[in-house]
Amino acid sequence: MTDLESNAVRTAGQSWPPVKEERQRDDVYIGGAFVPSASAGRCRVVDPATEKLIGEIPGGSALDVDRAVGSARAAFDDWASRSVHERAAALAGLGELIDARASELVELIVSEVGVTLAWARDVHVGRLAAGIAGLLGLADQVPPPEQIRQSLVVREPAGVVGSISPWNYPFGFFTKVVPALLAGCTVVAKPSEVAPFSVYRLTELVHELGLPPGVFNVVMGSGTEAGAPLAAHPGIDVVTFTGSIRAGQKILEAVAPNITRPILELGGKSAAIVLPGAPFEKAVRGTLWNCYMNNGQVCGAQTRLLVPADRLDEAAEIAADAASTYIPGPPMEPSSTLGPVVNAAQYERVIGFIRSAIVEGATLVCGGPERPPGLPRGYFVKPTVFSNVTPAMTIAQQEIFGPVLSVLPYRDEDDAVAIANGTQYGLSGAVWGPSDEEAVRVARRLRTGQVQINAGIFNGFAPFGGFKKSGIGREGGIYGFLEYCEVKSLQLPTGSPMAIGA
Numbered sequence: 001m002t003d004l005e006s007n008a009v010r011t012a013g014q015s016w017p018p019v020k021e022e023r024q025r026d027d028v029y030i031g032g033a034f035v036p037s038a039s040a041g042r043c044r045v046v047d048p049a050t051e052k053l054i055g056e057i058p059g060g061s062a063l064d065v066d067r068a069v070g071s072a073r074a075a076f077d078d079w080a081s082r083s084v085h086e087r088a089a090a091l092a093g094l095g096e097l098i099d100a101r102a103s104e105l106v107e108l109i110v111s112e113v114g115v116t117l118a119w120a121r122d123v124h125v126g127r128l129a130a131g132i133a134g135l136l137g138l139a140d141q142v143p144p145p146e147q148i149r150q151s152l153v154v155r156e157p158a159g160v161v162g163s164i165s166p167w168n169y170p171f172g173f174f175t176k177v178v179p180a181l182l183a184g185c186t187v188v189a190k191p192s193e194v195a196p197f198s199v200y201r202l203t204e205l206v207h208e209l210g211l212p213p214g215v216f217n218v219v220m221g222s223g224t225e226a227g228a229p230l231a232a233h234p235g236i237d238v239v240t241f242t243g244s245i246r247a248g249q250k251i252l253e254a255v256a257p258n259i260t261r262p263i264l265e266l267g268g269k270s271a272a273i274v275l276p277g278a279p280f281e282k283a284v285r286g287t288l289w290n291c292y293m294n295n296g297q298v299c300g301a302q303t304r305l306l307v308p309a310d311r312l313d314e315a316a317e318i319a320a321d322a323a324s325t326y327i328p329g330p331p332m333e334p335s336s337t338l339g340p341v342v343n344a345a346q347y348e349r350v351i352g353f354i355r356s357a358i359v360e361g362a363t364l365v366c367g368g369p370e371r372p373p374g375l376p377r378g379y380f381v382k383p384t385v386f387s388n389v390t391p392a393m394t395i396a397q398q399e400i401f402g403p404v405l406s407v408l409p410y411r412d413e414d415d416a417v418a419i420a421n422g423t424q425y426g427l428s429g430a431v432w433g434p435s436d437e438e439a440v441r442v443a444r445r446l447r448t449g450q451v452q453i454n455a456g457i458f459n460g461f462a463p464f465g466g467f468k469k470s471g472i473g474r475e476g477g478i479y480g481f482l483e484y485c486e487v488k489s490l491q492l493p494t495g496s497p498m499a500i501g502a
Contacts, residue, residue, distance in 0.1 A: 023055030025196075028064050028220055029203050031071040032213030038063040043193040043222055048114035048340040049330050049378045057196045060221015062229040065188070068217040069235040072160045072186040075214030080157040080184040087182055088139040090211055095129030097205040102126070105171075105198060107332075112195035113167065114339040114379070115294055116331045123294070128171050134461055135178040141478045147500040150492050155485040157184030158261065159237025162230040164223075164251075166242045167192035167342055168297040168401075170199055175460070175475050176240045176263075181216065183484035185238070188217045190226050194342055223247065234258050238484060241265070242299070244399075245424070245469050263473035263483050265465060267399045268427030271304040271420035273442060275413070277434030278454075280311065284318040286455055287430065288405055292326055292383060295339045296403035297346075300428035300450065300458075304389075304396060306416050309409035316387035316407050320366040326383040326403065328372040340379040341402050347379035350402030354384055357395040362386040362406070391419050399425065417445045426467030428452075449474075 023045075027034040041059025046052065058064070079087070098105065102125050109120040146153040161180040165173035173191055180187050191199040203218045219226050231239050231254035240263040241251050248266040255262050272287040274280060290302040307315040329336030341347050354369045367384025381402050389396050389406040396406050410416040420429060430452040433439030443451040449466045452458070463479035465471050473483050492498055 022053055023197055025055070025057045025200060025220070028058065028068070029207070029216075029218040030064070030068045030214075031217070032207070032211070032215075034207075037061060037220065038067075039221060039225070041221075041225065043196075043220075045112065045194070045196060046343060047111050048342050049380075051344075051377050051379070054111055055197065057193060057200075058220045060193075060219070060225025060227075060229075062225075064219045064221070065226060065229040065233060068188040068219050069160060069162075069230075069233050071214035071217055072188050073235050075212055076157075076160060076186045078212060079181075079186055079215050082184070084139045084142050084182060084184070087184060088136045091132075091136055091178065091181060091209065093209055094205065095132050097208055098125070098129045098132070098202070101201070101205065105201060108198040108201060109170065109195075110331050110339075112198055113170065113297075113342060114331055116336055116339050117334065119294060119339075120331075124169065124171055128174070131460060132174055132178055135174070136182065138179065138182060138478055138481050142481070143478075145500065148489075150494065150499075152490040152492055152498060152500070154488050154490065155482070156488055158484050158486050159185060160235055161185045161187045161484060162233065162236040162239045163187055163189040164227050164230065164239070164241040164243070165189065165191050167194035168294060168299070170195040171202065172242070173199065174202075175480070176242075177216070179475075179481045180238075180240070180484045183481055185484050186215050186217075188219060188230060188236070190219050190221070190230050193220065193222050196220055228254055231255055231260070232257070236260055238263065240473075240475075240483075243267070248469075248471065263475070264471040265299065265427070265475065266469060266471045267299045267401075267425065268301070268448075268466065268470050269304065269397065269399055269423045269425040270300055270302045270428040270430070270448065271306055271446075272302040272430035272432065273306045273410075273416045273420055274308070274315075275416075275431065275433040275438060275442065276308055278432035278439075280307075280314070281318055282455070283432035284315050285322045286432075288319050288322045288385070290430070291405045292323075292338065292403045295341060296350075296381075297341060297401050299399075300464075302428070302430050303400060303405060304420070305405060305407045306410050306419055307407065309411060312387060312407065312409045316363070316365045316385065319385045319405060319407060323366050323383040323385050323405075328375060328380045328382065330378075338380075338383055338403060341381055342379070344379060346401060347381065350381050350400055350404065353395050353398065353400045353402070354381075354404060357386050357389070357393060357406075360393045360395075361388070362390075362393060362395065363388040365407075367404070391422050397423050413442060417442065421447045424469045427465075427470035
């Protein structure tokens with residue numbers, strides 16, 4: 001098996017890019033072991049900051065998927081029979097293993113996704129162990145059996161879970177895998193082929209836990225060659241997926257013949273509404289930060305800033321000043337505050353949206369479609385702000401997934417709510433108001449799964465998911481855990497000693 005041990009994170013003053021050998025993997029993780037993939041194809045993995053080849057992985061195979069699902073099914077009965085606390089104990093050492101390899105994991109994330117060193121260190125890796133510990137703590141929050149008249153209602157593991165995770169947060173696959181395992185399900189995970197080496201390394205750390213063979217399996221490859229066979233496999237009971245609407249529609253087509261339960265998170269076009277009397281400059285700067293985090297590649301990013309029409313120019317000026325603090329550059333350099341988007345296809349997509357906005361008449365406040373100065377290579381996009389955006393414009397309707405903020409004027413509260421709700425998405429959003437009570441009143445009118453109130457921070461243990469085409473189901477906390485459970489009613493005879501309180 002290829003050795004993924006890499007150098008520690010570079011310190012300031014060292015040359016860019018770091019010298020590395022290409023990584024080559026030909027294996028998948030099935031039945032508690034790394035085994036050769038049956039795939040005849042290969043997926044190339046490219047560093048988005050340099051456009052250089054990082055390495056290659058298996059292209060994906062339905063045979064790999066079939067073997068992994070068979071392994072997961074064979075392991076299910078034993079794993080499901082254990083108590084939730086036994087399952088939590090089996091996973092408990094993972095956080096320590098992650099912290100011990102933090103520098104290595106940071107470097108892998110930076111090279112694959114292109115996020116800045118600080119963001120990879122503090123968010124992608126720095127919060128991971130605590131997040132897993134919090135998920136395992138759900139063992140103490142599982143609802144007990146419930147008595148409804150003569151019925152005893154219990155929750156049981158849903159079965160074998162197919163987990164398909166995105167590239168923008170490769171380690172986010174644990175938000176799917178850990179609750180599923182904790183609930184007593186067994187898992188076949190398929191990470192993105194765009195950022196696979198970090199997940200390979202995490203899989204090696206999971207292997208060190210010594211879980212029963214088949215409880216956790218990982219297949220590699222493209223969505224077509226690995227993801228589609230996983231979603232369509234008759235041995236899968238639940239499919240959890242994060243990605244685009246188009247891919248989510250294909251998942252629904254794939255699961256329909258088997259009536260497999262889908263959990264889908266399909267992106268967003270979230271709006272931040274700034275009400276009269278709100279802390280205006282703080283709201284504008286906070287929204288731009290939210291839009292640009294992770295290089296603008298966040299499903300819940302607030303990419304539409306809605307302000308009173310008479311303050312539109314002021315908002316654009318503040319947003320441009322805030323954008324000027326984002327310096328595109330090699331993501332391992334401490335001076336860089338904005339890395340590249342993930343690959344050539346995403347770069348062309350983002351630049352295409354910027355050009356369409358100019359053609360459709362939006363005012364380009366800063367940024368634009370040209371390459372940032374001094375960066376002839378890499379998929380770097382200028383930090384961009386548009387003003388005078390109308391609700392019908394392409395950039396106000398479509399998920400861009402890059403550092404592009406649209407500033408839209410509104411007439412009154414009803415107009416602001418109509419604009420915010422006027423897309424096919426409904427994942428996240430924000431309301432800034434003169435008081436929390438006023439902001440919550442408006443937030444209750446938004447058709448979206450999550451709303452941040454006056455700089456309220458994201459809570460990974462509250463339910464997260466979408467309205468409308470932003471998805472089905474929820475992740476996070478006990479709500480996410482319960483997505484991996486089935487509800488069973490046991491009809492008891494009168495006077496049964498099994499009745500609660502008998």
